[in-house]
Amino acid sequence: MYVLIFLFTPTTLATTRPMQNNKPPLPQAASKALIESISAFPHFTKEEVIASTPRNNEEWRNYVHARNSEQKKKIKKMKKELNVDVELMNINDVVVRKLTPKMITPEFEDKVYLDIHGGAFVLFGGLPSIEEGLLVAERLGIVVYSVDYRMPPTFPFPAALNDVVAVYNALLDQAGKGNVFVGGTSAGGSLVLSLVQSLITSKSPLPKAVYAGTPWADLTKTSDSLYINEGIDGVLVTYDGTLEAAAKLYAGKIALTDSAISPLYGSFEAFPPTLLVTGTRDMFLSDTVRVSRAIRDSGGVAQIEIFEGLSHAEYLIFYKTPESETTYRTMKSFFLSAN
Amino acid sequence: MYVLIFLFTPTTLATTRPMQNNKPPLPQAASKALIESISAFPHFTKEEVIASTPRNNEEWRNYVHARNSEQKKKIKKMKKELNVDVELMNINDVVVRKLTPKMITPEFEDKVYLDIHGGAFVLFGGLPSIEEGLLVAERLGIVVYSVDYRMPPTFPFPAALNDVVAVYNALLDQAGKGNVFVGGTSAGGSLVLSLVQSLITSKSPLPKAVYAGTPWADLTKTSDSLYINEGIDGVLVTYDGTLEAAAKLYAGKIALTDSAISPLYGSFEAFPPTLLVTGTRDMFLSDTVRVSRAIRDSGGVAQIEIFEGLSHAEYLIFYKTPESETTYRTMKSFFLSAN
Numbered sequence: 096m097y098v099l100i101f102l103f104t105p106t107t108l109a110t111t112r113p114m115q116n117n118k119p120p121l122p123q124a125a126s127k128a129l130i131e132s133i134s135a136f137p138h139f140t141k142e143e144v145i146a147s148t149p150r151n152n153e154e155w156r157n158y159v160h161a162r163n164s165e166q167k168k169k170i171k172k173m174k175k176e177l178n179v180d181v182e183l184m185n186i187n188d189v190v191v192r193k194l195t196p197k198m199i200t201p202e203f204e205d206k207v208y209l210d211i212h213g214g215a216f217v218l219f220g221g222l223p224s225i226e227e228g229l230l231v232a233e234r235l236g237i238v239v240y241s242v243d244y245r246m247p248p249t250f251p252f253p254a255a256l257n258d259v260v261a262v263y264n265a266l267l268d269q270a271g272k273g274n275v276f277v278g279g280t281s282a283g284g285s286l287v288l289s290l291v292q293s294l295i296t297s298k299s300p301l302p303k304a305v306y307a308g309t310p311w312a313d314l315t316k317t318s319d320s321l322y323i324n325e326g327i328d329g330v331l332v333t334y335d336g337t338l339e340a341a342a343k344l345y346a347g348k349i350a351l352t353d354s355a356i357s358p359l360y361g362s363f364e365a366f367p368p369t370l371l372v373t374g375t376r377d378m379f380l381s382d383t384v385r386v387s388r389a390i391r392d393s394g395g396v397a398q399i400e401i402f403e404g405l406s407h408a409e410y411l412i413f414y415k416t417p418e419s420e421t422t423y424r425t426m427k428s429f430f431l432s433a434n
Numbered sequence: 435m436y437v438l439i440f441l442f443t444p445t446t447l448a449t450t451r452p453m454q455n456n457k458p459p460l461p462q463a464a465s466k467a468l469i470e471s472i473s474a475f476p477h478f479t480k481e482e483v484i485a486s487t488p489r490n491n492e493e494w495r496n497y498v499h500a501r502n503s504e505q506k507k508k509i510k511k512m513k514k515e516l517n518v519d520v521e522l523m524n525i526n527d528v529v530v531r532k533l534t535p536k537m538i539t540p541e542f543e544d545k546v547y548l549d550i551h552g553g554a555f556v557l558f559g560g561l562p563s564i565e566e567g568l569l570v571a572e573r574l575g576i577v578v579y580s581v582d583y584r585m586p587p588t589f590p591f592p593a594a595l596n597d598v599v600a601v602y603n604a605l606l607d608q609a610g611k612g613n614v615f616v617g618g619t620s621a622g623g624s625l626v627l628s629l630v631q632s633l634i635t636s637k638s639p640l641p642k643a644v645y646a647g648t649p650w651a652d653l654t655k656t657s658d659s660l661y662i663n664e665g666i667d668g669v670l671v672t673y674d675g676t677l678e679a680a681a682k683l684y685a686g687k688i689a690l691t692d693s694a695i696s697p698l699y700g701s702f703e704a705f706p707p708t709l710l711v712t713g714t715r716d717m718f719l720s721d722t723v724r725v726s727r728a729i730r731d732s733g734g735v736a737q738i739e740i741f742e743g744l745s746h747a748e749y750l751i752f753y754k755t756p757e758s759e760t761t762y763r764t765m766k767s768f769f770l771s772a773n
Contacts, residue, residue, distance in 0.1 A: 122658035124724055319461035319714055319743040323666055375658055375720050384714055384740045385463055392760070399738060401723045404658040421731070 119327050122376070122404020125418070129405065132413035133329060141326055145336040152248040155344065159217055166223035173226070173414070177233045181225065187261040190243035194228045200236035202431055206303075207270045208232075209263055210241040211290075213281030213408065215311070215338060216255065216345035217246050227280055227308075227411050234423035235430065237276070240266060244286075251347035252356060259290050267300060276430055277302040278370075280408050281379070282345075284310025288358035288386065295365050304368045304433035306426055309379045309408055310386060313359040314342040314351045318381030328378040330407040363389040368396040370429045372422050374405025400425055458666050461715070461743020464757070468744065471752035472668060480665055484675035491587040494683065498556055505562040512565070512753070516572045520564065526600040529582035533567050539575035541770055545642075546609045547571075548602055549580040550629075552620030552747065554650070554677060555594065555684035556585050566619055566647075566750050573762035574769065576615070579605060583625075590686035591695060598629050606639060615769055616641040617709075619747050620718070621684075623649025627697035627725065634704050643707045643772035645765055648718045648747055649725060652698040653681040653690045657720030667717040669746040702728040707735040709768045711761050713744025739764055 118138055121130050149155040174181065178197035185191065194210075210228035212219050219226070220243055228241035244258035266275050279287045284307035294301055321334045331338060346356045354361030359382065369390055373383035383399065390397035402410065402418045410422040457477055460469050488494040513520065517536035524530065533549075549567035551558050558565070559582055567580035583597035605614050618626045623646035633640055660673045670677060685695045693700030698721065708729055712722035722738065729736035741749065741757045749761040 120661050122720075123656050124652075124658065124720065313463075317462050319463065322459050323663070323715065327662055375723055376662065381461075381463065381714055381742050384742050387740070388742070388760075391764075399740065401726070401738065401740070403720050403723050403727070421727075425730075 117326070119376075125402070125404035126416055128416040129402075129409065129413060129418050132409070132416060133404075133406075136329055138329065139332050141333040141335065144332045148336040148340050155217065155248045159220075162214075162218050163221060163223050166219055166226070167221070170222050170226055170229075173229050177229050179229050179232045186240070186265045189258040189262050191262055192225050192228070192241045192243065194225060194232040194239040194241060196232040196236055196238075198236050199238070200427070200431075203235065203237040205270065206237055206274050206276060206430075207266050208235070208237045208239045209259075209266055209275060209277045209302075210239050211244070211259055211277070211279030211283040211286045212241060213279060213283040213308075213311075213411075215341040216282045217248075217341050220244075220246055227278075227283070230411070230414055230419070230423055231278065231426070234420075235427045237430075247344045247347070252345055252349055255286060255345075256289055256293065256355070259286050260293060263290060263294070263302075264299070272300040273303050275302050276304055276306070278306030278308070278426070280308035280310075280372075280411050282311050284308050285312055285314075285358060288312055289355060289361075291366060292354065292358055292361045295362070301365075301367045304370070304430050305366075306370045306372075306429070307383075307386065308372045308411065308422070309374075309377050309383055310358075310371070311379055312357065312382040312386050314346065314357045318379070318385065320378050320381035324376055324378045324380065324406075327376050328406040329376070330409060330412065331378040334378070359385055359389065363393045363395065366390050366393065366395040366397075368429070368433045369398070370426055371397060371399045372402075372410060372425075373399070374402040374407070374409060374418075376404055376406040378407055398425075398429060456665075458715075464741070464743035465755055467755040468741075468748065468752060468757050471748070471755060472743075472745075475668055477668065478671050480672040480674065483671045487675040487679050494556065494587045498559075501553075501557050502560060502562050505558055505565070506560070509561050509565055509568075512568050516568050518568050518571045525579070525604045528597040528601050530601055531564050531567070531580045531582065533564060533571040533578040533580060535571040535575055535577075537575050538577070539766070542574065542576040544609065545576055545613050545615060545769075546605050547574070547576045547578045548598075548605055548614060548616045548641075549578050550583070550598055550616070550618030550622040550625045551580060552618060552622040552647075552650075552750075554680040555621045556587075556680050559583075559585055566617075566622070569750070569753055569758070569762055570617065570765070573759075574766045576769075586683045586686070591684055591688055594625060594684075595628050595632065595694070598625050599632060602629060602633070602641075603638070611639040612642050614641050615643055615645070617645030617647070617765070619647035619649075619711075619750050621650050623647050624651055624653075624697060627651055628694060628700075630705060631693065631697055631700045634701070640704075640706045643709070643769050644705075645709045645711075645768070646722075646725065647711045647750065647761070648713075648716050648722055649697075649710070650718055651721040651725050652696045653685065654696065657718070657724065659717050659720035663715055663717045663719065663745075666715050667745040668715070669748060669751065670717040673717070698724055698728065702732045702734065705729050705732065705734040705736075707768070707772045708737070709765055710736060710738045711741075711749060711764075712738070713741040713746070713748060713757075715743055715745040717746055737764075737768060
């Protein structure tokens with residue numbers, strides 16, 4: 096009887112992989128700057144992440160407030176460092192920040208970039224929404240519009256997607272067909288894919304090219320790297336805590352396998368050229384790989400950049416690393432060569 | 435004092451990752467055929483691999499003989515299934531097998547493909563050397579020459595590379611500049627990269643395009659996925675046993691960090707268009723990623739194909755999976771579009 100229980104009960108067993116103090120060894124072949132950034136970044140165990148997961152709307156609001164306050168400090172520091180002008184505005188009733196760099200790349204003079212921030216569909220509203228937009232504006236030399244889309248617990252799906260579609264349509268009217276790029280990281284990358292799928296369905300003009308950085312394209316616990324890189328990815332750590340709770344909070348009454356929630360269950364036919372970025376330690380490595388396969392298998396163009404030893408979105412979080420510089424330099428070339 | 439020892443001694447600690455009976459869970463989003471192949475493949479632990487590692491030349495010869503005998507059965511079965519004619523010959527004193535498919539793709543009529551087999555630089559001499567060559571010949575519709583290069587323990591470095599260079603030069607003379615493709619998997623992928631580096635150094639005409647499938651491009655224990663995917667990669671399992679011993683056997687008196695042994699320590703300037711293939715569970719995922727970065731950072735073209743839940747070289751080992759079909763279909767398009 097004990098044997099049967101052992102065989103059929105999912106158990107957590109030790110692996111033989113080398114771990115020191117429950118942390119994986121540092122990635123020796125990553126850049127020196129990335130290794131230093133990883134070393135300095137706080138390390139959380141799976142148990143700690145699960146224990147800190149909000150359990151109700153009030154806990155969510157406190158959690159979001161605390162994380163956003165921390166993030167605001169980083170954004171204020173970045174704003175001082177980068178030559179980008181930030182202008183708060185309303186577009187089609189959605190809060191948007193227009194980011195204008197000092198130097199515009201000549202080929203991007205008539206172009207705009209719609210930036211969709213990440214944060215597991217709940218974090219980084221307000222000023223924190225411009226984190227990646229600032230880097231894109233400065234490093235590509237392009238005018239960026241960062242959407243401050245509505246989020247749960249107050250506004251679950253489809254509020255975020257509706258806001259993104261509304262701003263995209265306004266930018267399309269303003270800049271004209273073939274002049275809009277769209278991009279985002281993590282939950283933002285997922286919303287990029289959902290936006291494109293909804294534009295294809297409604298036969299609307301598509302972005303000239305899109306960027307989906309380590310997109311959270313499947314909100315269920317299906318992708319292999321959610322298992323393999325659990326406890327290895329220093330940013331996400333585990334699916335079983337905040338990620339799973341955030342997915343359910345965002346989806347509300349819709350199933351996580353609905354293609355409007357998880358674009359990997361939708362179609363990738365007729366996608367515009369798509370740049371994907373991930374790392375070997377990324378818990379969304381599999382989501383990114385699956386999106387690249389889906390686009391290529393549908394006859395589209397997907398370019399995938401993978402960085403050695405890089406966890407989820409670290410090319411954005413550690414923006415002073417060569418991995419970060421390479422990401423946005425590649426994005427610039429990718430957009431310049433798109434047609 | 436105990437605390438100090440605990441902090442500074444490298445220890446193998448349990449991770450929190452979910453493992454059942456010491457095996458990682460099956461990759462749910464891989465193809466059905468790949469999942470079935472993984473399930474049916476024998477599972478070895480790190481300890482078993484280390485225990486079976488040959489300790490001297492006699493043990494190596496027995497190990498190689500046993501593995502090759504097993505592999506020969508697979509090749510004979512593949513030969514019956516595929517419409518490929520196999521002709522044994524000598525080219526510049528090197529044993530080569532010319533593989534001619536029934537159907538030649540019109541664009542490949544004047545082209546040849548030099549195939550460099552894998553097997554950790556010690557395995558798969560003789561008939562087993564044509565495993566990937568058979569698939570390339572049949573699926574691309576191209577004439578393939580598989581090099582049966584010399585190997586340790588009798589012939590350590592540089593015998594293998596010398597043989598590959600000798601056959602490349604003969605094919606170049608025969609087919610003419612711009613008509614030779616080169617490719618290989620694992621140790622074969624590494625030899626592809628070493629061949630190209632040596633051709634660039636000697637200012638010889640380069641292949642039109644190359645394919646390096648999950649190349650063993652750094653023979654030291656540096657790449658992050660050697661640590662992260664240890665015990666996860668069902669094919670390689672661990673670096674610490676046969677892999678490390680084979681690396682040292684091949685290198686002989688040369689350091690593993692010598693660029694002639696580990697092409698990742700050499701230059702990737704002026705590389706021809708390069709197709710790379712790997713999987714999310716591959717212990718050489720990092721080697722593959724680092725090669726793609728090195729080529730792109732040097733201004734070259736590297737296309738990287740990554741498969742969900744795929745361990746080292748499984749696109750070749752499990753040749754009836756969609757992952758395998760996609761690999762060689764992609765190689766065909768890549769070669770057709772190279773110029």
